[in-house]
Amino acid sequence: MQTTDTPGRTVQRKDAHSNRRRILATARRKLREDPDASLDSISQAAGVARRTLYGHFPSRHALIADLTREAGHALRQAFAGARSADADPVEAMTRMVLAAWTVGDHYRVLIALGRRHPRETAIRATLAPAREEAVATLRRGQREGVFAEHLPAPVLARALEALMLALAEENAACPWADPTGEAAATAFLVAAGVAPQRAALQVQEVIGADRAAGDG
Numbered sequence: 011m012q013t014t015d016t017p018g019r020t021v022q023r024k025d026a027h028s029n030r031r032r033i034l035a036t037a038r039r040k041l042r043e044d045p046d047a048s049l050d051s052i053s054q055a056a057g058v059a060r061r062t063l064y065g066h067f068p069s070r071h072a073l074i075a076d077l078t079r080e081a082g083h084a085l086r087q088a089f090a091g092a093r094s095a096d097a098d099p100v101e102a103m104t105r106m107v108l109a110a111w112t113v114g115d116h117y118r119v120l121i122a123l124g125r126r127h128p129r130e131t132a133i134r135a136t137l138a139p140a141r142e143e144a145v146a147t148l149r150r151g152q153r154e155g156v157f158a159e160h161l162p163a164p165v166l167a168r169a170l171e172a173l174m175l176a177l178a179e180e181n182a183a184c185p186w187a188d189p190t191g192e193a194a195a196t197a198f199l200v201a202a203g204v205a206p207q208r209a210a211l212q213v214q215e216v217i218g219a220d221r222a223a224g225d226g
Contacts, residue, residue: 033056042122121175195216
C-alpha cells in the first residue's frame, strides 16, 4: 500500500532542507573569512539554533567535509565544461581561470581551508586534480615559450593560485566588480608571463566564443 507524507511532515522536511542550505551558505562565508570559525559562530550567523546545526552537522569536521564535497563537485563540473581538446597552453589556462571564477564562493572557501589545514586528506584530494592540471599546463607552456620560466611550474602554479584567491576575495569584498572574470584572467596570464596585449585578447576571445556557443 502506497503512503504519502502528511502536510506537517512535508513542511518539516522543507524546513530541514532550507536550514541545511542556509547553514552551508553561511559556513562558506564564515570559513572563508576565518578558517577557524566555530560552529557556534556559524549557527548564530545563519540564524539557526545550535541544536539545529548540530542535527545536520554533529562536528566541525563533518561540516567541513560536506563543504569540501560540495566545492569539489562544483569545481569538477566547471573545469569539465571549460576544457577544449585542441586548446594551446594559454587558452587552456584561460579556460581554467574563468571556470574557477564561475564558482568563486566554492573556490575561495576550498583554497582558504586548504591553506589553513594543508594535511586534511579530503581537501588535498579535492584540490589535487585542478592543481595537477594547472601544473601540467604551465609546464607545457614553458616548453613552448609562452609562460615564464623563472620559477618551476609547481611553484609558479601556487603563486598564481594565491593571486587568484586574492583577486576573488577583493571582487567579493569591494565595489570592484569582475562578473565574467575577464580582468582576473588577464591579470593571471600576465603574471604567468604572457604579454599583456596577448593576454587581454586571449581572454576576450574565450569569453566571446563561449558566449556565442551559449547563444547558438
